[in-house]
Amino acid sequence: MAGSEVENARCFLKYYQTGQIVKDFPDAHRGEMKRTDVRVGLFGLTGSGKSSFVNTVSRCVEGKDMELAMVQSSGAEGTVILEEFGFGGEGTDKPGFRLLDTRGFDILGEDANKEMLAILNGDIRDGQFIDRGKSIKTSMLGHDYQLSREIHVVLWFVKGTDPRLESGTYQSHMQFLRMQLLNRAMKTLTIITHDDELQRKGCTEQQRQDIVELARQITGSDRDQTYFVTNYMMEKPFPTERVQQVLDIVKIALNAAEHTIRMRQSKRKQHNRMVNLSN
Ligand SMILES: Nc1nc2c(ncn2[C@@H]2O[C@H](COP(=O)(O)OP(=O)(O)O)[C@@H](O)[C@H]2O)c(=O)[nH]1
Numbered sequence: 001m002a003g004s005e006v007e008n009a010r011c012f013l014k015y016y017q018t019g020q021i022v023k024d025f026p027d028a029h030r031g032e033m034k035r036t037d038v039r040v041g042l043f044g045l046t047g048s049g050k051s052s053f054v055n056t057v058s059r060c061v062e063g064k065d066m067e068l069a070m071v072q073s074s075g076a077e078g079t080v081i082l083e084e085f086g087f088g089g090e091g092t093d094k095p096g097f098r099l100l101d102t103r104g105f106d107i108l109g110e111d112a113n114k115e116m117l118a119i120l121n122g123d124i125r126d127g128q129f130i131d132r133g134k135s136i137k138t139s140m141l142g143h144d145y146q147l148s149r150e151i152h153v154v155l156w157f158v159k160g161t162d163p164r165l166e167s168g169t170y171q172s173h174m175q176f177l178r179m180q181l182l183n184r185a186m187k188t189l190t191i192i193t194h195d196d197e198l199q200r201k202g203c204t205e206q207q208r209q210d211i212v213e214l215a216r217q218i219t220g221s222d223r224d225q226t227y228f229v230t231n232y233m234m235e236k237p238f239p240t241e242r243v244q245q246v247l248d249i250v251k252i253a254l255n256a257a258e259h260t261i262r263m264r265q266s267k268r269k270q271h272n273r274m275v276n277l278s279n
């Protein structure tokens, strides 16, 4: 039974096409859904497990045992790269969703803020290097939405075993991102990684709840939008329950993203109507 459930979830994601969950997009432009792929932004400090998650999804959806995203890599000083990884849409000419692996936001400041915004707005694409010295043309308000380019849902990664969680240094660190997500009404799921290490340390239920609460103070996600995850490690066994858990989280993220797309299409339509009325 469990095996077929996991197989169904895997199959769903492998063939997933944008719009398949919500289905009804009354305010979409003609052909828009066919052109759009869901863009899932992975944020979080270096070492929180974002790149490992890309590889974990690849393993769970496609059964691939290889490193797509470079784990534990740090960008050269002053440089940030955004990497996109397409999944789903098997048999069609475009992926159904993309995971956008970000890095380099450990350094605070105006430049880092601009980069985060540019990624959220879709002004930085795959493999593009960001020269921190140069200005990036992006809206600080995030009003000029380009639906097919911007991010539709955020997975915010927190390392469950990170001692900085307790000290509270995290909270202020990514407040800018939190504000931006709030302003955009962006659905955010909190992913607490290194669950295997927590289990190995004999973490109690109470301690887990405390970690959820600490993570919530950083990301603002509710408890029911917070998930513990163990990432897949090359050549290590990865039990079916863990596969199922990862597939479930991806599907929840896609659902949220489709709702974002539908909401923004409706907002766009309302906006255009207002503009027409005032002309
Ligand atoms: N034990 C364990 N190690 C993990 C987990 N997720 C990531 N790691 C390790 O943590 C380190 C940082 O992971 P990485 O994916 O590069 O983090 P990123 O900087 O956010 O992309 C690597 O050595 C990973 O192997 C996990 O769930 N459990």
Ligand SMILES: [Mg+2]
Pocket (backbone or CB within 6 Å): 050, 051, 052, 070, 071, 072, 073, 101, 102, 103
């Ligand atoms: Mg990384």
